[in-house]
Amino acid sequence: MNANVITDSMNKDFVLAVEGLTVSFDGFKAVNDLSFYVDENEIRVIIGPNGAGKTTVLDLICGRTRATAGSIRFKDRELTKMKEHEIVRAGVGRKFQNPSIYEDLTVFENLEISYPKGRTVLGALTFRRDAAVKERVQEVAETIFLADQLDQRAEYLSHGQKQWLEIGMLLIQDPELLMLDEPVAGMSVSERKKTAELLNRIIKDRSVIVIEHDMKFVEDIAHKVTVLHQGKILSEGSMAKVQADPKVVEVYLGH
Amino acid sequence: MTTPAPTSGRTFFLRRQDMIGIAILAVLLMVVLPLTLDNFRLQFVGKYLTYAFVALGLALCWGYAGILSLGQGVFFGLGGYCMAMFLKLEASSVENTKIQTTPGIPDFMDWNQITALPWFWEPFRSFGFTTLAVVAVPALFALIIGFALFKRRVGGVYFAIITQALAAIMTILIIGQQGYTGGINGITDLRTLHGWDIRTDSAKTILYFVCVGLLIACILLAYYVKSSKLGRLLVAMRDKEDRVRFSGYDVSSFKIFVFCLAASLSAIGGAMFTLQVGFMSPSFVGIVPSIEMVIYTAVGGRLSILGAVYGTLVVNWAKTSFSESFPELWLFGLGGLFIAVVLIFPNGLAGLWQTYVAPRLGPLFGGQARRAAPPPASEPVAPAVAE
Numbered sequence: 001m002n003a004n005v006i007t008d009s010m011n012k013d014f015v016l017a018v019e020g021l022t023v024s025f026d027g028f029k030a031v032n033d034l035s036f037y038v039d040e041n042e043i044r045v046i047i048g049p050n051g052a053g054k055t056t057v058l059d060l061i062c063g064r065t066r067a068t069a070g071s072i073r074f075k076d077r078e079l080t081k082m083k084e085h086e087i088v089r090a091g092v093g094r095k096f097q098n099p100s101i102y103e104d105l106t107v108f109e110n111l112e113i114s115y116p117k118g119r120t121v122l123g124a125l126t127f128r129r130d131a132a133v134k135e136r137v138q139e140v141a142e143t144i145f146l147a148d149q150l151d152q153r154a155e156y157l158s159h160g161q162k163q164w165l166e167i168g169m170l171l172i173q174d175p176e177l178l179m180l181d182e183p184v185a186g187m188s189v190s191e192r193k194k195t196a197e198l199l200n201r202i203i204k205d206r207s208v209i210v211i212e213h214d215m216k217f218v219e220d221i222a223h224k225v226t227v228l229h230q231g232k233i234l235s236e237g238s239m240a241k242v243q244a245d246p247k248v249v250e251v252y253l254g255h
Numbered sequence: 256m257t258t259p260a261p262t263s264g265r266t267f268f269l270r271r272q273d274m275i276g277i278a279i280l281a282v283l284l285m286v287v288l289p290l291t292l293d294n295f296r297l298q299f300v301g302k303y304l305t306y307a308f309v310a311l312g313l314a315l316c317w318g319y320a321g322i323l324s325l326g327q328g329v330f331f332g333l334g335g336y337c338m339a340m341f342l343k344l345e346a347s348s349v350e351n352t353k354i355q356t357t358p359g360i361p362d363f364m365d366w367n368q369i370t371a372l373p374w375f376w377e378p379f380r381s382f383g384f385t386t387l388a389v390v391a392v393p394a395l396f397a398l399i400i401g402f403a404l405f406k407r408r409v410g411g412v413y414f415a416i417i418t419q420a421l422a423a424i425m426t427i428l429i430i431g432q433q434g435y436t437g438g439i440n441g442i443t444d445l446r447t448l449h450g451w452d453i454r455t456d457s458a459k460t461i462l463y464f465v466c467v468g469l470l471i472a473c474i475l476l477a478y479y480v481k482s483s484k485l486g487r488l489l490v491a492m493r494d495k496e497d498r499v500r501f502s503g504y505d506v507s508s509f510k511i512f513v514f515c516l517a518a519s520l521s522a523i524g525g526a527m528f529t530l531q532v533g534f535m536s537p538s539f540v541g542i543v544p545s546i547e548m549v550i551y552t553a554v555g556g557r558l559s560i561l562g563a564v565y566g567t568l569v570v571n572w573a574k575t576s577f578s579e580s581f582p583e584l585w586l587f588g589l590g591g592l593f594i595a596v597v598l599i600f601p602n603g604l605a606g607l608w609q610t611y612v613a614p615r616l617g618p619l620f621g622g623q624a625r626r627a628a629p630p631p632a633s634e635p636v637a638p639a640v641a642e
Contacts, residue, residue: 062501064497064501083505084500084501085500085501085503085504085505085506088500088501088502088503089503093501094501096497096498096501100495100497100498101495101498102490102491102494102495102498103494104490104493104494105487105490105491105494109487110491112484112487113484113487113488113491113499113502114502116503118484119503119504119505120505120508121485121508121509121512124483124484124485124488124509125480125483125484125485126483127483127484127485166498169498169502173502173503
């Protein structure tokens with residue numbers, strides 16, 4: 001077990017190093033002096049009761065919320081000073097809690113927009129839908145079980161399919177760090193199973209941070225679990241270790 | 256394996272029904288109307304068409320990108336004033352103005368005790384500079400506004416209110432700076448373009464055709480933008496701005512682009528207005544004309560490029576015929592029309608066409624639903640785990 005006694009000089013070994021991260025909203029510290037490290041190819045699951053600051057942590061990493069103090073280093077680049085789109089281009093992908101897709105566009109167009117080419121005004125004006133784009137869209141669509149629905153307007157997809165589409169939109173960006181906020185919320189049992197299978201397939205060669213409440217699902221996928229409570233880490237380690245932790249049982253699992 | 260998206264089969268940026276739509280509009284404006292209307296009425300249509308440029312810009316900016324600007328009159332005016340300055344300078348030759356205290360400057364300057372041409376009027380002696388300025392000055396102005404607002408993520412209602420305030424400010428500025436702008440009367444008594452008298456009937460007919468030609472060119476440009484990836488990005492931004500941002504795009508730069516494009520389109524309309532009508536005044540800059548322009552777009556259907564043109568023609572035709580008979584009732588009519596559009600047919604004329612007319616005309620006119628229809632209810636929501 002890697003103890004949390006880590007010095008700055010060792011940060012290079014981690015894909016993501018969060019240190020002393022604090023954010024306060026009008027004096028309320030949603031995230032309070034938080035430090036954690038994510039390894040290469042690791043699946044980290046963050047759990048915790050409502051209001052523990054889980055989504056805020058993801059917001060901080062992807063630049064949606066600005067940190068009051070602390071640092072977030074991604075492959076030795078400081079993210080806290082970067083703009084949102086720069087963070088994405090550096091290799092961080094984020095899936096939102098509610099499926100966030102473009103309802104007025106087709107599945108194909110949704111994926112195409114996320115394809116990392118033509119991201120400037122001029123680039124978008126001159127963007128050509130060439131064979132490479134079509135091939136990649138097709139490939140991702142097959143991965144996310146939507147190959148038959150490429151021409152469908154995204155608004156007509158089911159809730160689960162919308163979640164998959166958004167995962168596909170991240171996949172096509174090929175991020176090194178993928179952050180998923182409750183990817184199976186609101187899914188049926190069969191959809192949940194397929195999603196776990198999907199996640200297990202797409203995590204190769206990348207690190208993943210997942211927020212999830214579904215303990216069965218967490219058990220299926222997590223390498224390591226971080227339990228947040230009131231903006232601080234309550235416990236961290238393997239699923240078994242965390243589940244046995246009396247503090248965790250008291251504030252979260254016991255309920 | 257499935258077939259690739261059908262849209263990818265399109266090699267040119269226009270779909271078949273778009274080409275037919277543009278061709279019909281071109282025939283209507285270039286053949287049907289000139290043959291059926293007398294000169295007087297045709298000049299009216301020419302004037303309406305200059306507003307269609309604004310509506311076209313609004314269709315992109317408001318309809319597609321969701322940015323409602325209530326200040327497009329500012330850009331229409333800037334384009335119009337640029338052209339008016341050139342024409343006024345040509346009309347104010349020393350010979351024409353020898354009775355003035357200072358000959359060779361525009362008459363209204365002389366009346367306001369200005370004795371030398373202001374520096375910013377000087378470049379407008381060149382027609383080349385003027386044509387460039389017609390497009391560039393409003394775009395630059397829009398760039399500054401867009402940069403200031405979109406980079407700070409000002410949007411929605413706040414953006415609309417600020418642009419409306421700009422329209423008011425611009426009007427006050429023009430009226431207040433009489434000596435430089437001609438004040439409330441505007442810049443009048445425009446006569447010739449490189450010696451070609453623009454006041455004659457034949458000149459007005461030629462200018463009508465120039466205006467139609469430019470409009471068609473701008474429509475093609477709008478279609479190009481709409482069908483490019485940028486067009487789809489605008490729709491995506493309107494839907495889920497954050498998702499676009501977190502897909503690696505600098506959202507503000509796309510908003511700035513479309514706002515500048517809409518500004519330039521409006522300005523081309525403004526310049527054509529000045530040429531055809533023969534003057535430019537602050538009454539085309541302020542809040543009321545700016546809102547009227549939004550109504551044209553709404554009536555036409557804000558998601559339709561061609562709809563914007565038809566909306567402009569219909570509303571203006573109604574305005575002219577209505578206010579000839581009941582001048583005092585027109586504003587109520589306009590207000591009623593706007594309410595009707597919002598409540599009864601939110602997609603405007605284009606929406607009515609697509610819902611009621613096109614399905615009867617067959618696929619050539621886009622009669623078949625352009626995108627796949629919703630799946631039948633019986634279709635399973637997600638494939639069951641059969642394996």
